[in-house]
Amino acid sequence: MRPLADRLRPTSLDEVVGHERWLAPGAPLRRAVDEGTLRSLILWGPPGCGKTTLARLLAEATGALFLSLSAVLDGVKELRGVIARAETARTMSKRATVLFVDEIHRWNKAQQDALLPHVESGAILLIGATTENPSFQINPALRSRVQLVRLDPVPTPEVEAVLRRALDDEAIAARELSVDDEVVTQLAQMAAGDVRQALSDLEAVSLAAEVGSTVTAEALPELLKDRPVRLDRGDDHFQVTSALIKSLRGSDPDASLYWLARLIKGGEDPMYIARRLVIFASEDVGNADPRALTVAVATAQAVERIGLPEGRIPLAQAVTWLATCPKSNAAYKAIDAALADVERHGPLSVPLHLRNASTSVMRAEGYGQGYRYPHDFPDHVVAQQYMPDALEGRRYYTPAQHGVEKMIGERLAWWRRRLGERDD
DSSP states (O other), X not given: OOOHHHHTOOSXXXXXXXXHHHHSTTSHHHHHHHHTOOOOEEEEOOTTSSHHHHHHHHHHHHTOEEEEEETTTOOHHHHHHHHHHHHHHHHHHOOOEEEEEETGGGSOHHHHHTTHHHHHHTSOEEEEEESSOHHHHSOHHHHTTSEEEEOOOOOHXXXXXXXXXXXXXHHHHTTOOEEOHHHHHHXXXXXXXXXXXXXXXXXXXXXXSOTTOEEOGGGHHHHTTTOOOOOOTTHHHHHHHHHHHHHHHTTOHHHHHHHHHHHHHTTOXXXXXXXXXXXXXXXXXXXXXXXXXXXXXXXXHHHHHHOTTTTHHHHHHHHHHHHHSOOOOHHHHHHHHHHHHHHHHOSOOOOGGGSOOOSHHHHHTTTTTTXXXXXXXXXXXXXXXXXXXXXXXOOOOOOOSSHHHHHHHHHHHHHHHHTTOOOO
16 A cells, blocks of 8 residues: 555645745746746755655646656666657657656766756756755756745644544544544644655554554654654754754753754764864854863763763763853954965064074074073063064954953953053
8 A cells, every 4th residue: 555645645736735935826836837937946845845746746737748757766868768758748749848856966967967958948847856955966057047946844733734634544544543633733743844754653653553542642652662853964964953053152051952862863973963062162162161172072082982872961961061151262263364364475484583493504594593481581471573574463362251261361461561562
């Protein structure tokens, strides 16, 4: 028997849920279908939002022949075959052809370029589907020739409505289950906009439950105990990571823990998470709390040694510590400013008094002459030039006025006063 998600596929554009901004009367795609002006598209959206179904329904609504390729399994050879069929259909029956390329982002540049002449000539109407950001995964030449249609996750209330209709499916109804309303609501929420996942979960629940039993919300964890949490290896991977970093930067430990849990539950490499925490510790906490880097590095070592599931504990410790640390990006900004000067001025000469005079020839050339050894002076500081001549007086590092960095700033200010320097 076909899976429940396949049995409940919409059979017309009117049955598609969650994409009113594209398909409602007068909306761009609906208007293009009604006016016969549909152009090549890239459907960009998360799994289970209806990309494949929408492509089929658009082809049917325009009366076009629907042909499909999988970018995972098919290449240029299969594309040539499809183009030949499209030319035959156009010649023999005056019928347009919609070519649907699933996971189009998996095609390399040459394969994507092979589509260009056929899209331009009108031999095919291309509809590509991708979960990846087209800005990075689709060649600019192809991207400029298609309309980008970004599909959002299906809203939870609409997923819930689909699930309630699914309860009337013949195979589901045959199980004679009594499904609590809260169960349907939880399944819709757990799906996070993925209708296919929601229907698969409902089907799994119906098969796992005893015939004629009542399915309660309390029973769901056991009935779905092997259910994975989705974390796509593409855009979703980066967006969840981005949410974790931004929550840490925003000093919200609870949100940070949630996004950490999403990454762990989604099967993310724990060492990838640990590496990002090490970067964060220097980039966003820095000298406001120098212990942050120690905690992050220790966490990376711990995770490398013990792995998951126990590794979640040091990761959680690090995340809560980093989220609640005072924040400073002063060191991060300082090195970027210094690198910019290196790029702008090139390799400036080291002042003679700072050079190492390790040979008689070097000493004869004046290397090291005039160097003032700080430990020979009161408070172990002495005024002398350390910058190249062209950058004398340049300041890169401005400590934040909180955390440990406040103390660092006060120390620097005292030194500058002690040495008679301007502190501006």
